[in-house]
Amino acid sequence: MSLNDRIARxxxxxxxxxxxxxxxxxxxxxxxxxxVGTGAGGGTTAEILAKRGLSVILVExxxxxxxxxxxxxxxxxxxxLYQEGMSRVTKDGxxxxxxxxxxxxxxxxxxxxxxRTPDATLNYWGRQFGLEDLSPDAMxxxxxxxxxxxxxxxxxxxxxxxxxxxxxxxEKLGFSWQIIPRNVKGCWNLGYCGVGCPTNxxxxxxxxxxxxxxxHQTHMYHGLRADRLVMNQDRIESLQATAMASDGITPTSxxxxxxxxxFVVAASAIGSPGLLLRSRLPDPYERVGKRSFIHPVNAxxxxxxxxxxxxxxxxxxxxxxxxxxxxxVDGDVGYKLExxxxxPAMSAGVVPGHGDAQVKNMASLxxxxxVIALLRDGFHADSPGGTVSxxxxxxxxxxxxxxxxxxxxxxxxxxxxxxxxxxxxxxxVRLMHLDSDWYSSWADAxxxxxxxxxxxxxVRLFTAHQMGGCGMGSDPKQSVVNSxxxxxxxxxxxxxxxxxxxxxxxxxxxxxVYALAARNSTRLAQRLRT
Amino acid sequence: xxxxxxxxxxxxxxxxxxxxFLRTGLGGALFLGxxxxxxxxxxxxxxxxxxxxxxxxxxxxxxxxxxxTADDIDLFEALLPAILGSALPAQPNARRMAIAGTVERIDxxxxxxxxxxxxxxRQLFDLLNFGLTRITIARVWSPWPQVSTEQANGFLxxxxxxxxxxxxxxxMALTKISNVAFYGYQENWHLSGYPGPPDWAVQALxxxxxx
Numbered sequence: 001m002s003l004n005d006r007i008a009r010x011x012x013x014x015x016x017x018x019x020x021x022x023x024x025x026x027x028x029x030x031x032x033x034x035x036v037g038t039g040a041g042g043g044t045t046a047e048i049l050a051k052r053g054l055s056v057i058l059v060e061x062x063x064x065x066x067x068x069x070x071x072x073x074x075x076x077x078x079x080x081l082y083q084e085g086m087s088r089v090t091k092d093g094x095x096x097x098x099x100x101x102x103x104x105x106x107x108x109x110x111x112x113x114x115x116r117t118p119d120a121t122l123n124y125w126g127r128q129f130g131l132e133d134l135s136p137d138a139m140x141x142x143x144x145x146x147x148x149x150x151x152x153x154x155x156x157x158x159x160x161x162x163x164x165x166x167x168x169x170x171e172k173l174g175f176s177w178q179i180i181p182r183n184v185k186g187c188w189n190l191g192y193c194g195v196g197c198p199t200n201x202x203x204x205x206x207x208x209x210x211x212x213x214x215x216h217q218t219h220m221y222h223g224l225r226a227d228r229l230v231m232n233q234d235r236i237e238s239l240q241a242t243a244m245a246s247d248g249i250t251p252t253s254x255x256x257x258x259x260x261x262x263f264v265v266a267a268s269a270i271g272s273p274g275l276l277l278r279s280r281l282p283d284p285y286e287r288v289g290k291r292s293f294i295h296p297v298n299a300x301x302x303x304x305x306x307x308x309x310x311x312x313x314x315x316x317x318x319x320x321x322x323x324x325x326x327x328x329v330d331g332d333v334g335y336k337l338e339x340x341x342x343x344p345a346m347s348a349g350v351v352p353g354h355g356d357a358q359v360k361n362m363a364s365l366x367x368x369x370x371v372i373a374l375l376r377d378g379f380h381a382d383s384p385g386g387t388v389s390x391x392x393x394x395x396x397x398x399x400x401x402x403x404x405x406x407x408x409x410x411x412x413x414x415x416x417x418x419x420x421x422x423x424x425x426x427x428x429v430r431l432m433h434l435d436s437d438w439y440s441s442w443a444d445a446x447x448x449x450x451x452x453x454x455x456x457x458x459v460r461l462f463t464a465h466q467m468g469g470c471g472m473g474s475d476p477k478q479s480v481v482n483s484x485x486x487x488x489x490x491x492x493x494x495x496x497x498x499x500x501x502x503x504x505x506x507x508x509x510x511x512x513v514y515a516l517a518a519r520n521s522t523r524l525a526q527r528l529r530t
Numbered sequence: 531x532x533x534x535x536x537x538x539x540x541x542x543x544x545x546x547x548x549x550x551f552l553r554t555g556l557g558g559a560l561f562l563g564x565x566x567x568x569x570x571x572x573x574x575x576x577x578x579x580x581x582x583x584x585x586x587x588x589x590x591x592x593x594x595x596x597x598x599t600a601d602d603i604d605l606f607e608a609l610l611p612a613i614l615g616s617a618l619p620a621q622p623n624a625r626r627m628a629i630a631g632t633v634e635r636i637d638x639x640x641x642x643x644x645x646x647x648x649x650x651x652r653q654l655f656d657l658l659n660f661g662l663t664r665i666t667i668a669r670v671w672s673p674w675p676q677v678s679t680e681q682a683n684g685f686l687x688x689x690x691x692x693x694x695x696x697x698x699x700x701x702m703a704l705t706k707i708s709n710v711a712f713y714g715y716q717e718n719w720h721l722s723g724y725p726g727p728p729d730w731a732v733q734a735l736x737x738x739x740x741x
Contacts, residue, residue, distance in 0.1 A: 085642030249644050348710050352702060359614075
């Protein structure tokens, strides 16, 4: 393997990286800070603390995969890099959850879209949750710092056709559209961000903050599952963890105890509430796991007259916020419009069907285009979000009821997406709904959408953005942490991931996580060094 | 995930779970709590099929099943011709191989799903394999090895169009697992007009070099 690869080179140079599968006996280790999770939040925290001279242990349940493993193959990547082998769903099975489970977390498999938290969202947090210190002005330098760290800038190559069709449709209808900022350096424009960047262009945690932390003596365990935080009086004393076998799935009998002065949980909006609940940490107002948000996604596919090849090229480069804040921040639910890449397995999983009808659907993949709508949930009394709880085996599960308020938004999004696709010249459009046919005109599609039952399991729903569940706020009765991610009731615990968002973001969340984690880790480093 | 909770909590949670059974997800239907037990008492295969002898099956004898039982394999052998339709080769031997390979990839995929979703799928497959529930819930009268493609299609259509969300969910689970395992596999990429990763990139990238 080429030593030009940052990870291969680092491992060669003696980084402290332990694969849980290689452990044969129980053991104990200690550091200033133990961080659970290596995604956007954990990686950022580790690098900042380690560079300030603190000793850091990083814990990742998934395994370390890097360039040598990224062979642009969907089946291998979905099985290894995603939570529950890409089969994660909400409790009732109605919403598919796309979420990373590997070193780098979801930043290893995301589609690189890099948005600042919208001003309207930050201002809403100030008003509703007492988070005035996260105003757009106060956050601007943190966003700028992370944009530089992760090489984020608006995509300067031409959008692929899949994305350009969204642009064309918006142009025709007079809807606003913009170019998406991406966190890439020397991108080859291949289109495989979702299965692990094969060229090391993507500047996710895996190639930025994780190597930065490891260069500064951080000890990273992967294939190690955080079971519970153990309290001694009012402080956390240790993290109890279980080593996983090399399949990444089967727990071994090896137990690891990690001790520290301070603990940072950054295990995602599903994993972090799960860990806190298993640990039975103080939660006097029962806030842990509540107000979980997901940017519920519905989708529409179009058959275009010319080749789209939706599997090639930067997966996301054009978006429209025409409908995101058009009813105000807290009116009818807003939605962001984007485009997903369509590879064969992804398409076969997203487009419902079987038999010869499905054979025809799949055969038209090179001409297929898709638009997705990401609903901005959590800004309205009728969008209280879902709840993370524990299954009887202790694993976390998200229950997400879809309210009428959200169904109305999903129906409006169906209209918008179909109208855009026809405006851009689609021959036929099909909504991702069990009852949708292929429609050959906007009028037909519109009439069909009028009548589509908006019901769980019939509407195909997805989420790639999990947020909330350990929400931040100034009032401990309403929140789990304060605006610095500091736990209201446990003095040596911070939470540094998307679980602290008190609503959804209204944009792909990675930069929001990076920026808040950078801000809160800088403060934490000061605290721990004095 | 058996070690995640202390033992007594596990039991509390289990009894709580029984009370909320009717409301839970994919497998949480109706009768399922007892189906697995009953199925094993009545002689259904409930252990992973492990290695199947090449003589009595079409399977690659070197593949070791980790989740699917012999009955599950019968189920998928009956469903896949209906799910995949004319995407399956017509030539009998090639067709058998394509089905066998897809069943193996389904097994490998489910292994990676982890314990929670495996449990849900176990319940779904047991429900479909156990005679009484196969007849009453799936309305499939014959055991799966005797089910025609037409009958399998009828079952899929009933669950797809049902007004009961759990059945829609079962339809999605069965078709999604099968479609992903089939269309996502390199040898079937041509069926979706997908040429694979660009050759120039494969040539240029170090992870594809064999030496």
